[in-house]
Amino acid sequence: MKRIVTAIVHNRSGVLNRVTGLLAKRQFNIESISVGRTETEGVSKMTFVVDVEDNRKLEQLTKQLNKQIDVLKVSDITDNAIVARELALVKVISNPQIRSEIQGIIEPFRATIIDVSKESVTVQVTGKSDKVDALIELLRPYGVKELARTGLTAFKRGNQPQQAEVKSYSLLN
Amino acid sequence: MKAEASVKEQTATKTGADLLVESLIEQGVDTLFGYPGGAVLPIYDAIYRAEGSFDHVLPRHEQGAIHAAEGYARVANRAGVVIGTSGPGATNLVTGIADAMMDSIPLVVFTGQVAKGVIGTDAFQESDIMGITTPITKHNYQVQNIEELPRIVKEAFHIATTGRPGPVVVDIPKDISSEVYAKDVIHHFHLPGYQPTLKPNPLQITKLHDALKQAKKPVILTGSGIIHAGASEELRTFVRNYEIPVVSTLLGLGSYPGSDRLSLGMGGMHGTYAANMALYECDLLINIGARFDDRLTGNLKHFAPTAKVAHVDIDPAEIGKNVPASIPIVSDAKAALKALNNKEVTSLDHKEWLDQSWARKADYPLWYHQKDEDIVPQWLVKKVYDYTRGEAVVTTDVGQHQMWAAQYYHFDEPNRWVTSGGLGTMGYGFPAAIGAQLADLESTCVAIVGDGGFQMTLQELSVLQERGLPVKIIIVNNQALGMVRQWQEKFYDGRFSSSIIDTQPDFVKLAESYQIPGYFIDSPKTLEEVLPDILANDKPAVVDCRVLQSENVYPMIAPGKGLHEMIGVKP
Numbered sequence: 001m002k003r004i005v006t007a008i009v010h011n012r013s014g015v016l017n018r019v020t021g022l023l024a025k026r027q028f029n030i031e032s033i034s035v036g037r038t039e040t041e042g043v044s045k046m047t048f049v050v051d052v053e054d055n056r057k058l059e060q061l062t063k064q065l066n067k068q069i070d071v072l073k074v075s076d077i078t079d080n081a082i083v084a085r086e087l088a089l090v091k092v093i094s095n096p097q098i099r100s101e102i103q104g105i106i107e108p109f110r111a112t113i114i115d116v117s118k119e120s121v122t123v124q125v126t127g128k129s130d131k132v133d134a135l136i137e138l139l140r141p142y143g144v145k146e147l148a149r150t151g152l153t154a155f156k157r158g159n160q161p162q163q164a165e166v167k168s169y170s171l172l173n
Numbered sequence: 174m175k176a177e178a179s180v181k182e183q184t185a186t187k188t189g190a191d192l193l194v195e196s197l198i199e200q201g202v203d204t205l206f207g208y209p210g211g212a213v214l215p216i217y218d219a220i221y222r223a224e225g226s227f228d229h230v231l232p233r234h235e236q237g238a239i240h241a242a243e244g245y246a247r248v249a250n251r252a253g254v255v256i257g258t259s260g261p262g263a264t265n266l267v268t269g270i271a272d273a274m275m276d277s278i279p280l281v282v283f284t285g286q287v288a289k290g291v292i293g294t295d296a297f298q299e300s301d302i303m304g305i306t307t308p309i310t311k312h313n314y315q316v317q318n319i320e321e322l323p324r325i326v327k328e329a330f331h332i333a334t335t336g337r338p339g340p341v342v343v344d345i346p347k348d349i350s351s352e353v354y355a356k357d358v359i360h361h362f363h364l365p366g367y368q369p370t371l372k373p374n375p376l377q378i379t380k381l382h383d384a385l386k387q388a389k390k391p392v393i394l395t396g397s398g399i400i401h402a403g404a405s406e407e408l409r410t411f412v413r414n415y416e417i418p419v420v421s422t423l424l425g426l427g428s429y430p431g432s433d434r435l436s437l438g439m440g441g442m443h444g445t446y447a448a449n450m451a452l453y454e455c456d457l458l459i460n461i462g463a464r465f466d467d468r469l470t471g472n473l474k475h476f477a478p479t480a481k482v483a484h485v486d487i488d489p490a491e492i493g494k495n496v497p498a499s500i501p502i503v504s505d506a507k508a509a510l511k512a513l514n515n516k517e518v519t520s521l522d523h524k525e526w527l528d529q530s531w532a533r534k535a536d537y538p539l540w541y542h543q544k545d546e547d548i549v550p551q552w553l554v555k556k557v558y559d560y561t562r563g564e565a566v567v568t569t570d571v572g573q574h575q576m577w578a579a580q581y582y583h584f585d586e587p588n589r590w591v592t593s594g595g596l597g598t599m600g601y602g603f604p605a606a607i608g609a610q611l612a613d614l615e616s617t618c619v620a621i622v623g624d625g626g627f628q629m630t631l632q633e634l635s636v637l638q639e640r641g642l643p644v645k646i647i648i649v650n651n652q653a654l655g656m657v658r659q660w661q662e663k664f665y666d667g668r669f670s671s672s673i674i675d676t677q678p679d680f681v682k683l684a685e686s687y688q689i690p691g692y693f694i695d696s697p698k699t700l701e702e703v704l705p706d707i708l709a710n711d712k713p714a715v716v717d718c719r720v721l722q723s724e725n726v727y728p729m730i731a732p733g734k735g736l737h738e739m740i741g742v743k744p
Contacts, residue, residue, distance in 0.1 A: 009366075010365065010366055013303075013315065013317070014303055014307065014313070014315070017303075017304065017307055018307050021307050021308050022308070025308050056493065056497070059493060060490065060493075060494060063489050063490035064490050066489070066490075067488070067489075067490050068312075068366070069311070069312040069332060069364065069366055069367045070312075070366055071366050072365055072366040
């Protein structure tokens with residue numbers, strides 16, 4: 001099952017290595033990982049999309065992450081109301097004749113063309129991963145020359161629905 | 174004026190290495206295990222200038238230093254401190270760091286590093302020790318600014334010794350240790366992401382207490398968490414209050430008196446019949462500070478299949494990792510036991526269970542066939558136990574001799590048993606004994622080692638020679654890598670591939686070349702004549718004790734089998 005896990009980390013040297021090394025050592029599959037600074041200086045946020053077998057594996061993952069000295073907080077936010085986005089850049093082969101056709105395809109996705117050359121256009125799309133997937137699939141027949149995705153980044157919405165938060169791990173309650 | 178100038182001069186000549194030495198003194202460190210080299214020259218200079226502050230133990234190989242520090246840490250119950258140089262010095266420490274990580278031994282390891290400006294250029298004696306040790310340390314640091322050094326040392330000791338103990342590496346570039354420094358340094362500690370849970374949740378303690386009241390077949394599994402927490406007294410009270418049989422893990426030996434009537438001995442692959450059957454049949458399993466290692470559990474499908482499992486561990490990640498726990502208790506073992514002991518004591522309805530456990534202990538004890546001419550290794554350990562009245566500090570390598578020592582040396586006190594459990598490191602026992610002896614100069618310290626393992630780190634005999642440390646090395650010499658040989662006999666149709674090593678040095682002459690008394694014993698008669706004095710005198714000794722090669726460790730749970738499928742139980 002796919003889960004979105006975020007880790008707030010102390011931005012010290014080696015922390016990324018420690019976290020990814022730990023996931024590799026314990027044989028967790030990372031589908032994507034994105035890292036960046038947060039509103040607090042010296043604190044970064046990592047967002048992982050992981051594919052785990054079951055809840056026990058997931059519990060291990062969050063516990064092992066939590067154990068790291070430089071990891072301040074780990075949350076599995078999959079079951080929360082979240083905003084999740086990733087950005088993709090897609091360079092598509094296109095001559096001037098089909099450029100407008102591509103424009104028509106990407107428009108419903110609110111994607112934009114950010115670079116044009118004689119043989120190609122570069123499309124920028126942001127959104128949830130499945131939306132990005134869908135657009136890439138539509139562009140594929142034209143010939144994708146280059147593709148880069150940032151991986152998902154996410155956090156919880158300001159307002160959470162009323163029902164009790166689903167906690168996937170907890171030893172203290 | 175003059176005085177002020179001299180003060181300035183003094184502070185002006187303080188280097189990063191001096192800051193390190195000051196920080197170590199502040200931590201109360203009195204023993205260092207280390208080996209000098211290019212990148213730690215400034216540090217060694219500062220140690221030289223701080224003469225009298227530390228006992229610096231110089232091994233003959235960095236691996237010897239770190240295993241000695243582990244032995245020291247295990248017996249002294251405080252952090253072992255190691256210094257190694259960059260590159261090969263640091264990589265030679267890797268096995269010991271991994272060993273300490275597996276067995277939760279508190280170590281603070283300082284490694285030299287090439288100067289900051291050349292890191293990443295494949296400089297002479299450069300190795301990426303941060304990258305190498307990341308997966309095998311509780312935490313590691315590379316000092317980037319001299320101001321941080323005192324803070325990092327403080328944090329390193331704190332992390333190594335609190336919560337679940339473990340090794341911390343501090344990598345110090347040479348330009349930082351040689352940098353002259355006068356400004357104020359940062360001492361305060363900043364570890365917002367590290368707050369181990371030490372006190373148990375009262376609700377969970379009540380749950381365990383309730384479960385206990387209903388249990389008909391309770392059993393306690395003691396792990397090394399009890400020893401780390403110094404909770405042996407609390408454990409004894411708890412066991413006495415409820416009369417619950419106790420099974421120990423390999424590393425938990427000594428947390429509860431091994432010779433007590435409620436002790437069923439060690440569980441697991443080479444555990445006793447009574448211990449393993451108790452784990453198999455119990456209806457309440459109270460695990461205190463053990464991590465359900467595969468050598469203990471055997472096939473997880475058959476591990477405590479009918480039991481409610483209560484698991485006390487300071488490391489939340491251990492709970493539910495291998496065996497699901499219905500009563501998880503994240504806590505220091507001492508705090509958890511204290512909370513349990515504060516509950517009202519009720520007598521349990523488990524007489525039948527106790528009688529059954531005792532009957533198994535009496536009917537199916539550990540066993541071997543005594544021989545007139547040959548020394549049976551189990552008997553050898555038994556004799557060591559008798560001659561030292563069970564009071565020695567015992568260290569071992571890994572393998573057959575380790576299992577026999579665990580089976581036949583009944584530890585009644587904690588911090589007396591020093592062995593490489595999780596990593597299973599050959600060559601661990603002898604250097605660990607040096608550290609153990611330094612931590613406890615009063616006790617007899619016996620390194621029970623295999624002939625294979627001893628040959629991996631025997632260069633440390635120099636340390637015994639140098640210091641006259643009375644470590645007794647008993648080589649359980651079967652001229653084979655016994656456990657490998659045993660598995661080849663059992664599971665590979667007796668194809669003894671590279672496991673019989675009959676070319677050996679003359680261990681007596683070897684010892685003598687280090688001016689250490691060496692003894693050759695190959696019959697029970699000689700053993701009874703000479704061993705008592707060897708173990709009682711105040712000199713070091715190397716005892717080449719020839720034992721039966723064909724002897725195997727029993728009972729045994731074959732790989733993939735369950736606790737109830739033991740072979741080699743006394744007929």
